[in-house]
Amino acid sequence: MTDYEIEEHEYDVLVIGAGGAGLRAAIESLAFGCSTAIVCKSLFGKAHTVMAEGGMAAAMGNVYEEDNWKVHFRDTMRGGKMLNNWRMAQIHAQEAPDRVLELEEWGALFDRTEDGLILQRDFGGHKYARLAHVGDSTGLEMLRTEQQKAASLGIKVFSECTINRLMVDKKTNSISGALGYWREKGNLIKFKAKAIIIATGGLGKMYAITSNSWEGTGDGHAMAMMAGAEMVDMEFVQFHPTGMVWPPSVKGILVTEGVRGDGGTLRNSTDKRFMFNYIPEMFASETASTEDEADSWYEDHSLGRRTPDLLPRDEVARAINSEVKAGRGSPHGGVFLDIASRRSPEYIQKRLPSMYHQFKQLAGVDITKEPMEVGPTCHYAMGGIKVNAETAQSSVNGLFAAGEVAGGLHGANRLGGNSLSDLVVFGRRAGKGAADYAKNTESFLPIDQIEIDKAIQNMMMPFDNSNGENPYTIHKELQDSMQKLAGIIRTEEELVQMLSKVEDLKKKMLSVTVEGNRWFNPGWHLALDLEFMLTNAESLVRAAIERKESRGGHTRDDYPEASKKFGEINFIIKQVNGSIKVEPRQSDSMPDELAELFKDK
Amino acid sequence: MPLVDLKVWRGDDNGEYISYLVEYDEGEVILDVVHRLQSTDAQDLAVRWNCKAGKCGSCSAEVNGKPSLMCMQRMVNFTPGEEIIISPMKTFPLIKDLVTDVSWNYENARKVPAFSPKKVDTDGKHRMQQVDIERGQEFHQCIECYLCQDVCHVIRDHPENKDNFVGPRFFVQIASVNMHPLESASQKPSALYGFGLDYCNITKCCTEVCPAGIKITDNAIIPLKERLVDDKYDPVRWLGRIISKGKSGK
Numbered sequence: 001m002t003d004y005e006i007e008e009h010e011y012d013v014l015v016i017g018a019g020g021a022g023l024r025a026a027i028e029s030l031a032f033g034c035s036t037a038i039v040c041k042s043l044f045g046k047a048h049t050v051m052a053e054g055g056m057a058a059a060m061g062n063v064y065e066e067d068n069w070k071v072h073f074r075d076t077m078r079g080g081k082m083l084n085n086w087r088m089a090q091i092h093a094q095e096a097p098d099r100v101l102e103l104e105e106w107g108a109l110f111d112r113t114e115d116g117l118i119l120q121r122d123f124g125g126h127k128y129a130r131l132a133h134v135g136d137s138t139g140l141e142m143l144r145t146e147q148q149k150a151a152s153l154g155i156k157v158f159s160e161c162t163i164n165r166l167m168v169d170k171k172t173n174s175i176s177g178a179l180g181y182w183r184e185k186g187n188l189i190k191f192k193a194k195a196i197i198i199a200t201g202g203l204g205k206m207y208a209i210t211s212n213s214w215e216g217t218g219d220g221h222a223m224a225m226m227a228g229a230e231m232v233d234m235e236f237v238q239f240h241p242t243g244m245v246w247p248p249s250v251k252g253i254l255v256t257e258g259v260r261g262d263g264g265t266l267r268n269s270t271d272k273r274f275m276f277n278y279i280p281e282m283f284a285s286e287t288a289s290t291e292d293e294a295d296s297w298y299e300d301h302s303l304g305r306r307t308p309d310l311l312p313r314d315e316v317a318r319a320i321n322s323e324v325k326a327g328r329g330s331p332h333g334g335v336f337l338d339i340a341s342r343r344s345p346e347y348i349q350k351r352l353p354s355m356y357h358q359f360k361q362l363a364g365v366d367i368t369k370e371p372m373e374v375g376p377t378c379h380y381a382m383g384g385i386k387v388n389a390e391t392a393q394s395s396v397n398g399l400f401a402a403g404e405v406a407g408g409l410h411g412a413n414r415l416g417g418n419s420l421s422d423l424v425v426f427g428r429r430a431g432k433g434a435a436d437y438a439k440n441t442e443s444f445l446p447i448d449q450i451e452i453d454k455a456i457q458n459m460m461m462p463f464d465n466s467n468g469e470n471p472y473t474i475h476k477e478l479q480d481s482m483q484k485l486a487g488i489i490r491t492e493e494e495l496v497q498m499l500s501k502v503e504d505l506k507k508k509m510l511s512v513t514v515e516g517n518r519w520f521n522p523g524w525h526l527a528l529d530l531e532f533m534l535t536n537a538e539s540l541v542r543a544a545i546e547r548k549e550s551r552g553g554h555t556r557d558d559y560p561e562a563s564k565k566f567g568e569i570n571f572i573i574k575q576v577n578g579s580i581k582v583e584p585r586q587s588d589s590m591p592d593e594l595a596e597l598f599k600d601k
Numbered sequence: 602m603p604l605v606d607l608k609v610w611r612g613d614d615n616g617e618y619i620s621y622l623v624e625y626d627e628g629e630v631i632l633d634v635v636h637r638l639q640s641t642d643a644q645d646l647a648v649r650w651n652c653k654a655g656k657c658g659s660c661s662a663e664v665n666g667k668p669s670l671m672c673m674q675r676m677v678n679f680t681p682g683e684e685i686i687i688s689p690m691k692t693f694p695l696i697k698d699l700v701t702d703v704s705w706n707y708e709n710a711r712k713v714p715a716f717s718p719k720k721v722d723t724d725g726k727h728r729m730q731q732v733d734i735e736r737g738q739e740f741h742q743c744i745e746c747y748l749c750q751d752v753c754h755v756i757r758d759h760p761e762n763k764d765n766f767v768g769p770r771f772f773v774q775i776a777s778v779n780m781h782p783l784e785s786a787s788q789k790p791s792a793l794y795g796f797g798l799d800y801c802n803i804t805k806c807c808t809e810v811c812p813a814g815i816k817i818t819d820n821a822i823i824p825l826k827e828r829l830v831d832d833k834y835d836p837v838r839w840l841g842r843i844i845s846k847g848k849s850g851k
Contacts, residue, residue: 043703045745046657140741213650520647
């Protein structure tokens with residue numbers, strides 16, 4: 001084969017991904033004295049974190065003094081349908097408030113209470129108003145704050161650089177480095193690293209209607225699994241109930257849950273607040289049964305039970321789906337989200353400025369005067385790399401993961417606001433975990449040249465192929481079929497169909513053909529991302545077939561109820577001799593003092 | 602679907618505009634049409650994008666000469682039959698097609714002073730009033746699309762100024778640190794020297810193109826200029842500087 005020139009670097013800790021988790025991890029690793037670098041696919045500061053809107057959940061008790069980590073822990077577990085890794089949920093609830101204060105210490109300007117403290121807003125599934133926020137652009141605030149902190153510390157950033165393979169020393173099952181390419185020129189780059197932190201975010205780009213950007217191709221999920229790491233809960237995908245549905249340019253783009261947190265309600269075509277018809281037994285005792293009760297809850301949480309508009313996301317997404325199917329949808333196939341008739345224009349513009357502009361500029365809708373049209377959009381992967389709760393280390397030595405790419409914290413369904421706090425709580429832990437590991441590792445492991453050659457050959461294949469399909473067509477076919485066959489409501493028959501579709505697309509991928517050369521060529525980049533998307537699609541579908549029940553972000557029309565048996569099982573997905581295997585594993589049970597929190601309530 | 606005549610810059614500095622007829626829907630934005638072109642007739646067309654909702658600032662370009670985000674330009678706002686010319690941002694070196702080398706901005710980001718906060722209250726918390734942080738929150742809305750840098754004639758027409766001028770985006774960042782209610786150190790006017798504030802002659806071009814609606818000139822640049830000038834021409838401070846220079850023996 002052709003000899004390719006490869007640029008080489010060495011770092012104690014290499015962080016892949018420059019979103020909220022990757023940045024926090026890099027800052028921590030550097031603080032422990034490790035040479036640290038960040039690699040990211042986009043320009044620095046463009047990570048998907050900037051799209052997060054509503055806020056960052058942390059039981060600070062600034063609005064409701066009764067709030068504390070135990071309540072947050074309980075909400076998180078119940079929202080996740082009890083399938084969460086309890087220890088991660090506990091750590092998350094305990095450490096989130098400190099991470100909010102840390103961001104403030106680094107310059108973040110959260111909205112304030114009248115006493116000058118950090119204001120907190122209501123969100124789905126959270127008992128108390130708990131989300132620290134900046135209007136409806138909290139993710140931007142978090143990312144920019146961390147970005148400026150990282151810049152002030154001089155952390156080396158390789159931006160517009162894509163990692164394509166992790167390198168593992170097979171004898172010791174330990175990470176040795178990574179291989180990738182610069183997007184600008186397409187030239188190759190190799191990193192030797194003692195520890196690697198995967199913080200690559202989500203995988204939603206395998207669906208047609210998604211809130212994810214081009215980056216959400218699940219590179220980290222797939223690369224870690226190919227490197228031998230165990231994955232967990234891959235069947236659970238969150239469809240955010242409120243994405244824009246019209247016009248076509250914005251289909252799938254997120255509409256913050258903050259709209260409902262700040263008083264907005266969902267209505268169908270008959271103007272009925274339909275969520276009152278969809279209150280599941282698990283939440284019945286804590287949910288308002290009349291519109292009056294729900295409205296007084298907004299004024300003061302002691303005056304009533306919470307509105308069903310703020311049930312966990314999986315419940316709301318399914319309800320919207322049912323309303324549309326029953327023919328009670330809005331003109332463009334969604335439902336109505338109305339805040340105009342419930343709050344003053346000044347209030348709406350103040351609390352939801354970016355929603356106001358988004359609808360005004362992109363849909364010609366004035367949300368202070370008319371309702372929005374919304375529908376479910378693929379938003380978040382609950383599943384991911386299985387990690388140790390304390391250190392964030394995966395089942396491969398020296399390979400760590402944090403943020404959306406890691407699995408466990410959110411169980412079967414993530415509560416809104418728990419993602420931003422996840423990023424910094426476990427980003428920090430992964431940074432420390434990786435730094436500890438790197439310090440106890442004397443020398444860099446050698447990288448197997450045969451693996452490098454194989455990877456390079458794979459990367460260049462789309463240029464060597466001829467007469468294959470183009471990557472855009474294959475991608476679209478994957479998106480359309482995942483949307484249709486493995487979306488919100490699933491059946492065995494369709495999942496099996498999807499599996500053979502994946503096999504079919506994998507064959508097409510082997511002959512995928514791109515135009516042009518390696519010089520900033522998005523067609524080639526997409527061709528390489530296809531492998532990751534198809535790998536993840538297969539993991540997801542295989543696990544979804546095995547989970548013969550409905551729970552959280554996994555709804556089976558052929559098994560509509562949650563089952564006790566599956567309620568104690570997490571599915572582990574791993575690659576064995578090149579093929580993907582799924583095995584059930586008994587979930588860890590929580591200690592008595594935590595189990596106590598779920599009794600008599 | 603109707604067709605639009607899209608004229609797109611292809612290649613590097615030696616490239617050229619190439620015309621394409623591309624299908625479009627009225628409910629789409631320019632970026633959708635560029636993506637359709639990319640998935641059909643120009644598969645290696647280089648273009649940056651991420652969020653497609655005006656929040657990440659990646660898809661900056663010049664559409665019919667106007668610096669703008671391609672994801673916020675609705676097709677419905679163009680006259681049917683109108684030719685649409687898409688060019689890369691002019692102020693930055695061209696890499697390929699619509700992608701430019703914006704690394705100069707990242708170098709500037711490392712030059713501007715970092716935030717250094719006051720001590721927390723005795724209960725471990727900071728207190729700030731909403732009214733005192735609103736200006737800062739306005740500055741924090743910056744999505745780093747660099748359209749303000751692109752349109753700024755100090756560097757657009759005079760690249761040689763790039764060594765001495767950080768540009769509107771970083772005046773906003775300096776202002777956001779400088780006016781942060783908890784900032785302790787860089788509020789000293791001396792922290793404002795060396796960024797080329799005096800090059801700006803407040804033509805407000807940056808404010809006009811800002812997709813985040815930040816009043817860059819009025820709220821960031823002019824107040825910074827005033828602080829700088831206050832310091833430089835304040836007779837007491839001037840005298841103070843003379844005396845302290847004398848004491849240090851210089």
